[in-house]
Amino acid sequence: PVTILSRCQRFDLKRIPADRLAAHFRMVADAEGVEAEAQALAVIARAAEGSVRDGLSILDQAIAHAGAGAVTA
Numbered sequence: 001p002v003t004i005l006s007r008c009q010r011f012d013l014k015r016i017p018a019d020r021l022a023a024h025f026r027m028v029a030d031a032e033g034v035e036a037e038a039q040a041l042a043v044i045a046r047a048a049e050g051s052v053r054d055g056l057s058i059l060d061q062a063i064a065h066a067g068a069g070a071v072t073a
Helices: 018-032 038-048 052-066
Strands: none
Touching: 018 038, 018 052, 038 052
């Protein structure tokens, strides 16, 4: 009903293209001082399916598993 909808917040979020996600993840990796292959960031961006939050979680896991090495595909 309209009375309930008027009290709800609604967020119409759009999926972000994989190339923009990969570029964002490149900036994050550079800011963190982490080496990451472009191909690895592209794989993470595709796995994120348009979600920045999910992609950052995947990138964080990849960095943790890389140890002192670079994030590779």
